[in-house]
Amino acid sequence: MSTLLSVSGLTTRLLTPAGLLAAVEDVDFTLDERDSLGLVGESGSGKSVTMRSLLRLLPQRAEVEGSVRWRGRELVGLPENALRALRGREIAMIFQEPMSALNPVLRIGLQIEESLKVHTDLDRAGRRARAVELLALTGIPTPERRLDDFPHQFSGGMRQRAMIAIALAASPALLLADEPTTALDVTIQDQILHLLARLRREMGMAMILVTHDLAVVAESCERVAVMYAGRIVERGTVRQVFAAPRHPYTLGLLRSVPDGDRPRQKLRSIEGTPPGLGNRTRGCAFQPRCGFATAQCATDRPPLADIAPGHAAACWQAGRLTDLSREAA
CATH class of the missing domain: 3.40.50.300 (P-loop containing nucleotide triphosphate hydrolases)
Incomplete structure (x- = not known):
């Protein structure tokens, strides 16, 4: 099956009172x-x-960088x-x-x-x-x-x-x-x-x-991409991501969904709120809300890296998240 859409390094900056700020940053995905x-x-x-x-389809003076290829044709910069x-x-x-x-x-x-x-x-x-x-x-x-x-x-x-x-x-x-x-x-x-x-x-x-x-x-x-603070933090098949999430934000979203088979359960919410455009940290944007964060998370932004065929996550703890979540449960 051929690739219809290939998005690489997509970054979009919008004009705000504080200047041009990135609403979307370094987004990658493909679609067949x-x-x-x-x-x-x-x-x-x-x-x-x-x-x-x-x-x-953006406001005037918005800036789009990166690559958006539709059936091999580049759309960024297209007249x-x-x-x-x-x-x-x-x-x-x-x-x-x-x-x-x-x-x-x-x-x-x-x-x-x-x-x-x-x-x-x-x-x-x-x-x-x-x-x-x-x-x-x-x-x-x-x-x-x-x-x-x-x-x-x-x-x-x-x-x-x-x-x-x-x-x-x-x-x-x-x-x-x-x-x-x-x-x-x-x-x-x-x-x-x-x-x-x-x-x-x-x-x-x-x-x-x-x-x-x-x-x-x-x-x-069939597939899912999870976004947080303008970036994709996890992507994979629905089965992969829902069965074994490898980013704490994905895990938090899944835990906040009530289980219809368990009456009178305590719902688990994600504490805090997402950062605004002008308040994003140098390291991992989810670090202030994350229960698994380390010192590295505050200073170094994790890349979106493959952890299994077709499954990628942007988390320094991605390889250990399943064990860490069991310990915290």
């Missing part, structure tokens, strides 16, 4: 055809900025008109909040047809027919009638389905799903996730799913 990667971490860890950096032709057609994105992403004064059908007009040769009647087909594909009833509705006439779940229809309009090879179930109730979340899984199988797409919910990753993805 039909592959699915879950990107997890707390709010502010850099997940959404990473996704937007791939297509340079805006060439990048605009690629967005939506080959790589599409579902944004976090559909009520903000959808234009409130344009009908749903017109917003779907906009992408079709840019990326296909369909005429007006063909675009209308394809829009009906896309709404039906995402499970919206009576799509012929709902095309003429405005976003406020859709429920939250239906708005998210409309966003998915827009993203799928040009049949992209890669779907970037940035927390697609945010603000939806549990039942609708499950429906949306099953919809994405089905569409990915049927259309042969690859997907990067951004979420803070580990259960969502376990159900929807």
Whole structure:
């Protein structure tokens, strides 16, 4: 299976009152055809900025360095008109909040047809027919009638389905799903996730799913990358990372998930809060919150290093973490 996306040394700096600060730093990962990667971490860890950096959907004066190769073609430094032709057609994105992403004064059908007009040769009647087909594909009833509705006439779940229809309009090879179930109730979340899984199988797409919910990753993805303070601190298959985490942050995230088979259990949270952009330490960014930290962790930043085939972690204690966590339990 060939590689679709290869990201190496991706660093994104955003303009703040304190100057340009790195929101994402030295991010590496690859994605093969039909592959699915879950990107997890707390709010502010850099997940959404990473996704937007791939297509340079960033504020003005943001700086992107490193390499983003799409089917062997370098995207960093690509002219805006060439990048605009690629967005939506080959790589599409579902944004976090559909009520903000959808234009409130344009009908749903017109917003779907906009992408079709840019990326296909369909005429007006063909675009209308394809829009009906896309709404039906995402499970919206009576799509012929709902095309003429405005976003406020859709429920939250239906708005998210409309966003998915827009993203799928040009049949992209890669779907970037940035927390697609945010603000939806549990039942609708499950429906949306099953919809994405089905569409990915049927259309042969690859997907990067951004979420803070580990259960969502376990159900929807083959591989996972854990982000903290703008860096990937662990990556591997879902089975590898969830069964034997090798970074204390990953371990903390997994321990904070309640076990449905154990009633009246004490939940274990990660003490403290993630560092802001201007407050990141010289050594390991997780060191102030880590129960396994040593003196080295405060001064030397650990590299993301392989600890097993396909499994890497950025921790000086990665080789001993399983034993250390048992001792601390």
